[in-house]
Amino acid sequence: MFPPFRSFLVCLTAVASLLGCGASETLGGDGGEGGHGGAPDxxxxxxxxxxxxxxxxxxxxxxxxxxxxxxxxxxxxxxxxxxxxxxxxxxxxxxxxxxxxxxxxxxxxxxxxxxxxxxxxxxxxxxxxxxxxxxNEQLAVIANDLQTPYPWQGGVALFQRWYPTVGVKFVPVGPTADLVGPAFYLAVAAMTYRLELNATTSGLETGEMPLGQGGFVEVEPGVHQFELTGDMEGCYVTSWGWPGDAPNRFRIPVREGYRTYGSIRCEDSY
Missing domain, CATH: 2.60.40.1120 (Carboxypeptidase-like, regulatory domain)
Structure with missing residues (x-):
């Protein structure tokens, strides 16, 4: 069991069904006549x-x-x-x-x-x-596999890296790295999350699910930065997550009692 005062940061396959998304945006126009109006909000x-x-x-x-x-x-x-x-x-x-x-x-x-x-x-x-x-019943089973309490004693988040995904790692970086608990990754064959894995195990060449997922348990609430490592380059956050301070990095907010979802694509994604 991990220390109870920390948060939980987790990635869940079934929870993040990506079937489509959409929204409309209206950007601010030009300022008023004479240039005194400025751009509206x-x-x-x-x-x-x-x-x-x-x-x-x-x-x-x-x-x-x-x-x-x-x-x-x-x-x-x-x-x-x-x-x-x-x-x-x-x-x-x-x-x-x-x-x-x-x-x-x-x-x-x-x-x-x-x-x-x-x-x-x-x-x-x-x-x-x-x-x-x-x-809650489903999540309690997952928490048991990850040896952490449920309800979560802290916040939650999800990392998903779009395929191909074999050997992908999510690494905490920056001043809050020591506030991030143990990493876990998705074992695709069993469709379970394992603390003993050190990288994602899914890949198209094996006919497995082409989504690499992982995360961290028992992470303190706040904003944390992570780096995607492995055989890839040019990685960036999609609509989900905040940009990091260097290539292949991204930031996510963690709140008490929540799982935060982050999605990453790379130059080799398709």
Whole structure:
């Protein structure tokens, strides 16, 4: 068992179903006549979400079941909305900022998605971004595999590196590196998370799931920076996560009781 005062940072495959995403953006225009008006504040970005339950181990399995009443809030804000009967919600996020949103629903694990709302944010048409919630029962099983308590005694986060992904490592760097607990990675063959692994084990050449996932348990709340290492270059965060201070690095906020999701692509991703 790891020290109870620390947070939990974890990556979960079934929880991060990436079926599409979309949002609209209206950028600020030019200043008024004579140049005295200045550019108006950019309009908020409407971010459509589709929230559902995904439990392939239930009897019968509960796959893509809409979740009504999930609370979606802008990061560290009282700007909140609630999902409807179809699991849909639209949250307005401030433009041109490092921000994010949280998702909560009683009986399920909570998510934190970090975003940079620039011109590259949500460029996928009008489709909502789909987010799966795992039940507390499912997460308790995963926590047991990782030898950490559930409910989490701290925050949560997810790392996903787009394929090919064999041998990928996520390494904490910077002044908060010593506040990050042990690493774990996804063992694709068994679809379980293992503390004894030292890198991702998935890859297209073996016919396995082409998504490399890993994370850290028992991480102190705050903003942490990580570096992606392995046989790749030119890696960058997608719409999920904040840029780091060097190539192949990214930052994510960790909050008490949440899992934070981060997604990374590299020059060899396809």
């Amino acid at each position: 950019p309009q908020p970005l409407s971010t459509p979400l589709s929230i559902f339950e995904y439990d392939p181990f239930a009897t019968p399995p509960r796959l893509y079941v809409p979740i009504q009443g999930a609370r979606v809030c802008e990061l560290d804000s009282d700007n909140c909305v609630t999902s409807d009967t179809d699991g849909n919600a639209v949250i307005d996020l401030p433009a041109r900022q490092e921000t994010g949103f949280t998702i909560e629903k009683e009986g399920y694990g909570s998510w934190l998605y970090a975003n940079v709302t620039d011109e590259n944010f949500f460029q996928y048409g009008d489709r909502p971004y789909t987010i799966a919630l795992m039940s």
